[in-house]
Amino acid sequence: MINRIIIVGGGTAGWLVANHLGQAMKSRPEMKITLIESPTIPTIGVGEGTVPAIRQSLRKFGISESDFIQRCNVTFKQSIKFVNWLDKNIHGENHYHHLFDVPVPYGIDLAPFWLNQHKQTAFADLVAAQYQVVEAGLAPKAITSPEFGGLTSYAYHLDARKFADFLHEHAVKHFGINHLYGDITDIDRDVDGYITALHSPQLGLQPCDFVIDCSGFNSVLLGEKMQVKFIDRSDHLLTDVALAVQIPTMEHSIVPPYTLATAHQAGWIWDIALTNRRGVGLVYSSSHMDEEQACLKLNRYIGGGLENYPWRKINMRIGRREKFWHKNCVAIGLSQGFVEPLEATSILMTDFSADLLSKRFPENRAALELLEQRFNQRLLHAWEQTFDFIKLHYCISDRSDSSFWLDNRDPATIPDTLLQKIALWRHHPPAREDFFTKFEIFDFENYLYVLYGMKFNTPAPKLAPEYIKMAAAVQERVTLEAEVLKQKLISHRALLEKIHKFGLQRL
Numbered sequence: 001m002i003n004r005i006i007i008v009g010g011g012t013a014g015w016l017v018a019n020h021l022g023q024a025m026k027s028r029p030e031m032k033i034t035l036i037e038s039p040t041i042p043t044i045g046v047g048e049g050t051v052p053a054i055r056q057s058l059r060k061f062g063i064s065e066s067d068f069i070q071r072c073n074v075t076f077k078q079s080i081k082f083v084n085w086l087d088k089n090i091h092g093e094n095h096y097h098h099l100f101d102v103p104v105p106y107g108i109d110l111a112p113f114w115l116n117q118h119k120q121t122a123f124a125d126l127v128a129a130q131y132q133v134v135e136a137g138l139a140p141k142a143i144t145s146p147e148f149g150g151l152t153s154y155a156y157h158l159d160a161r162k163f164a165d166f167l168h169e170h171a172v173k174h175f176g177i178n179h180l181y182g183d184i185t186d187i188d189r190d191v192d193g194y195i196t197a198l199h200s201p202q203l204g205l206q207p208c209d210f211v212i213d214c215s216g217f218n219s220v221l222l223g224e225k226m227q228v229k230f231i232d233r234s235d236h237l238l239t240d241v242a243l244a245v246q247i248p249t250m251e252h253s254i255v256p257p258y259t260l261a262t263a264h265q266a267g268w269i270w271d272i273a274l275t276n277r278r279g280v281g282l283v284y285s286s287s288h289m290d291e292e293q294a295c296l297k298l299n300r301y302i303g304g305g306l307e308n309y310p311w312r313k314i315n316m317r318i319g320r321r322e323k324f325w326h327k328n329c330v331a332i333g334l335s336q337g338f339v340e341p342l343e344a345t346s347i348l349m350t351d352f353s354a355d356l357l358s359k360r361f362p363e364n365r366a367a368l369e370l371l372e373q374r375f376n377q378r379l380l381h382a383w384e385q386t387f388d389f390i391k392l393h394y395c396i397s398d399r400s401d402s403s404f405w406l407d408n409r410d411p412a413t414i415p416d417t418l419l420q421k422i423a424l425w426r427h428h429p430p431a432r433e434d435f436f437t438k439f440e441i442f443d444f445e446n447y448l449y450v451l452y453g454m455k456f457n458t459p460a461p462k463l464a465p466e467y468i469k470m471a472a473a474v475q476e477r478v479t480l481e482a483e484v485l486k487q488k489l490i491s492h493r494a495l496l497e498k499i500h501k502f503g504l505q506r507l
């Protein structure tokens, strides 16, 4: 029987897993869940942008959205605004939005319509009322909206350390998770290779039936001890370093309801506004830019004074484990792999993996092998989809101002699976049928936003008169909807202030 779970690692991943499993194991009171974290190895302390799926998890855990917003310096995220991902010499200063509301209003795919008649309008503006909402700096909901419900779709920006602490408190208080400090230095395995105990100098031998490796880039169990190979993907995704800094903001400054992602010669810069500060990070390829240039660029971006703030250099290991579940050990979080921060995929993959694991958590060893296979299949698909989607942002750019952008367009750096999709979309706009499974981390809708945000050149398809009529009517409704939303919604900062004062309607 599997009755003792140990989670190793107390970062965002470890505590998200603790909550998922704690919730799922309520029906198995004999299950003992312990989280062990090193007293000396710090958490990575970045990871401040999320995607809307996180709302379902927080709600499932029984968390109050108001408490979460108040405690983790949360702001709302409705989009990623990509700035200058196209050549400025051709397009001038340019930007596009990858919104969270889907670009198929009322179930109608307007991409063929846009390709025919409306390329002067931003694609996102034509297909989603949310475009006007985010450009006006408005909140996604009203103070009277229920917790986790919005008038537009949204996720959060948050303080990573506060978020881990918040999840920690919840897991201990509501799910009885046992929390210990200790370094895990070795494992015991039985004759079949299953882990039976963890060694810790501070805690002694810790017997276990199942372990979850949330030890970050160290991957101390699955990688180091179980020797599951790391598949390096830095040949496809070229950025490998981030310089991260936090800058305090003025009390009344505007809080954009989106992540800003501004491209530069060798990567991009994230800019995430929380209630009290901005988190800014320059992501770059160390083969195309040195640290001195990167610092200068970051300094220029924040308006000078970098030396006054404690900034950090973070090396990013780009790739994934060959598999994510081996015997009775599952890796979740950075120990599973990492792409790069664009599109905030890491917490998404963590949350997805933890949810998947907790929904079908094994009762005994009999089903382990089958569960392992299915988990690995689904995760492998999700990882490969993620690599493709992130690479898309770089390889369809027409920037030629540096070798970084030219190298990104070199077919040798593009996965075959993505090359095939791009080739297809040079003839036909994407269709839902291009995505085979019911579950895609990045789906048809996400590709539409990025492809046509970046003015990808698909020839305009021929349209039936009935479709044109219907599409025009839908477009009018989107415009009207945008006007109504602009009337109803208040500014992002004003809503945050109200939530801090009064809270939202509890569920």
Ligand SMILES: Cc1cc2nc3c(=O)[nH]c(=O)nc-3n(C[C@H](O)[C@H](O)[C@H](O)COP(=O)(O)OP(=O)(O)OC[C@H]3O[C@@H](n4cnc5c(N)ncnc54)[C@H](O)[C@@H]3O)c2cc1C
Binding pocket: 008, 009, 010, 011, 012, 013, 014, 036, 037, 038, 039, 040, 041, 042, 043, 044, 045, 046, 047, 048, 049, 050, 160, 182, 183, 184, 185, 214, 215, 216, 217, 218, 220, 242, 244, 281, 314, 316, 332, 333, 334, 335, 340, 341, 344, 345, 346, 347, 348, 350
């Ligand atoms: C530059 C950068 C920007 C990012 N931005 C985003 C973003 O915007 N959105 C997003 O979704 N994700 C982002 N991420 C990813 C995000 O930071 C992680 O998904 C998230 O923080 C989870 O990390 P973790 O818990 O896996 O690892 P960590 O936070 O590193 O935690 C590891 C834990 O393991 C413990 N540990 C390590 N070794 C041992 C040992 N031997 N024994 C016991 N304990 C041990 C440590 O003490 C720690 O508690 C970013 C990552 C980077 C590098």
